[in-house]
């Protein structure tokens with residue numbers, strides 16, 4: 001099926017699903033706790049109707065189309081303000097890692113229930129002492145016969161409290177250089193010794209968690225990719241995560257900027273100047289991403305531009321509406337959403353690798369500038 005014909009099919013499908021209330025409203029990369037039931041039902045419906053795993057092979061529940069078809073799905077969901085998946089960590093991060101590095105047994109066992117939403121995933125990478133410097137992580141997985149014994153602590157694990165599985169990065173050889181001693185696992189969150197503690201963030205929600213792993217006996221078939229080869233698998237996952245800020249993200253950002261324009265004070269030169277800057281960068285980002293067609297090298301550019309502009313747009317939104325009036329005036333309920341977005345937006349400059357780290361990657365890998373001192 002041509003991409004353009006498929007786009008028509010997606011638009012019809014989404015229009016009907018928005019009309020009958022099946023489509024879950026968009027919530028971004030992390031599943032909002034209050035939307036879990038709706039989002040899970042939407043994911044299941046999409047899987048039944050052939051609108052999940054569009055480029056995944058049919059033997060694992062996908063539709064066997066191309067990545068260009070998937071890109072159309074994301075773009076049209078962004079245009080319709082509909083969630084394109086239950087959670088990024090499952091469909092994009094775990095799903096793509098399994099497709100790339102999984103055995104047939106792992107793919108058969110884990111991919112179909114991920115598509116139907118029966119398996120929700122989280123990402124168990126960051127630790128209290130390892131975020132930007134991920135290779136420094138300390139969680140240990142010690143091989144012991146047909147299992148690994150896992151001990152350690154993860155943090156900022158989005159949706160871990162509702163997840164059935166986690167993609168876990170752990171140290172399997174402390175003697176090797178930092179990033180060469182890591183392995184990647186599909187971790188069953190129900191294993192005894194797993195304790196999940198939600199963390200409350202400044203929006204009032206608790207979307208991410210601390211995860212404590214104590215003497216967990218993890219079956220050896222949880223290993224994804226080779227032993228001590230986890231860094232390679234994890235780096236591809238991070239590229240997928242940053243790439244997810246792609247063309248579809250530019251669609252929603254530009255829509256927000258268009259919505260914002262009529263509410264700004266055109267007489268104020270600072271507002272005019274800031275808004276013109278945001279708008280031109282937003283349009284440039286949209287064009288750049290529509291041309292790069294999923295080229296992974298653009299992922300850090302998309303990530304840093306999108307999250308910085310989201311932050312800027314949210315700041316403008318707040319000022320345009322008058323923050324205090326919004327919280328106390330007659331429109332307080334409607335504008336609480338803007339305040340929520342404002343409190344949420346700094347996190348997106350950090351999640352998936354901070355803006356500073358993206359700029360380092362752009363400098364070193366894309367522009368081939370000298371490496372920063374380490």
Ligand SMILES: Cc1cc2nc3c(=O)[nH]c(=O)nc-3n(C[C@H](O)[C@H](O)[C@H](O)COP(=O)(O)OP(=O)(O)OC[C@H]3O[C@@H](n4cnc5c(N)ncnc54)[C@H](O)[C@@H]3O)c2cc1C
Nearest residue numbers: 123124125126131132156157158347350351352353354356
């Ligand atoms: C909303 C949200 C959701 C998240 N979800 C998950 C998740 O599901 N799973 C998961 O594993 N993690 C998750 N994270 C964690 C995230 O990946 C880390 O917070 C991020 O990588 C930064 O690590 P850190 O917090 O340890 O900060 P640090 O690495 O300690 O950085 C602190 C500051 O120093 C700067 N810095 C560090 N190194 C450099 C450098 N070399 N050059 C210039 N500046 C530098 C950083 O930019 C930052 O401003 C999430 C974070 C957020 C905010």
